[in-house]
Amino acid sequence: MSLRVNLDKPYGQRMFEAHRYDAYKELENISVELGEQQDSYEVLADRLSKCCADIDKIEERAKLEKENGQADVSSCFHKRCELLKLLINAVSIILRLTPVMKSRAELMTGALSSQVGRLTLQAHTDRSDLAARHMDNECFMLNLSWNSLSGEQSSKIQRSQQVLAENWHKLNMPVEGCDCLQCTKRLHLEQN
Numbered sequence: 692m693s694l695r696v697n698l699d700k701p702y703g704q705r706m707f708e709a710h711r712y713d714a715y716k717e718l719e720n721i722s723v724e725l726g727e728q729q730d731s732y733e734v735l736a737d738r739l740s741k742c743c744a745d746i747d748k749i750e751e752r753a754k755l756e757k758e759n760g761q762a763d764v765s766s767c768f769h770k771r772c773e774l775l776k777l778l779i780n781a782v783s784i785i786l787r788l789t790p791v792m793k794s795r796a797e798l799m800t801g802a803l804s805s806q807v808g809r810l811t812l813q814a815h816t817d818r819s820d821l822a823a824r825h826m827d828n829e830c831f832m833l834n835l836s837w838n839s840l841s842g843e844q845s846s847k848i849q850r851s852q853q854v855l856a857e858n859w860h861k862l863n864m865p866v867e868g869c870d871c872l873q874c875t876k877r878l879h880l881e882q883n
């Protein structure tokens with residue numbers, strides 16, 4: 692399933708999908724490059740930080756489409772964008788300060804790309820945004836945890852680690868009060 696932009700869709704939806712694809716692809720590329728060590732960790736950490744601007748673009752477009760009555764944006768959308776930015780920054784800081792964590796950063800950046808991919812303007816139906824549905828299923832099966840680092844760490848790393856530990860699982864949990872398809876699916880799982 693490709694996240695590439697579907698040219699048959701209305702302009703606003705296409706713009707949203709283009710921003711989503713850019714953020715998704717950049718995170719995926721960074722994850723791959725972390726594995727291949729083509730660039731320095733510093734450069735990759737910088738590129739990670741810049742992905743937050745891509746998330747802002749996704750959110751701005753969603754807001755605009757909602758205002759124009761062209762999108763069904765979930766009430767969890769903003770919170771998930773905020774969590775994504777928080778986590779991207781935390782991974783970036785850890786990578787900058789502790790390159791030894793590279794393999795976990797690689798894994799998490801890859802997982803964050805899928806989390807970006809499940810952002811959708813179709814909160815209550817998954818029929819017209821098949822790419823988001825596919826990404827959502829991928830995230831649904833992910834079970835990653837950010838274990839604590841061993842040994843003495845600087846307070847900055849400890850703080851970033853805390854952000855990851857506290858917020859990572861929230862990305863994959865239903866947001867309270869949200870009735871979108873993705874949250875409902877997770878809510879059912881929690882109750883069963």
Ligand SMILES: [Zn+2]
Pocket residue numbers: 765766767768866869870871872873874875
């Ligand atoms: Zn939701």
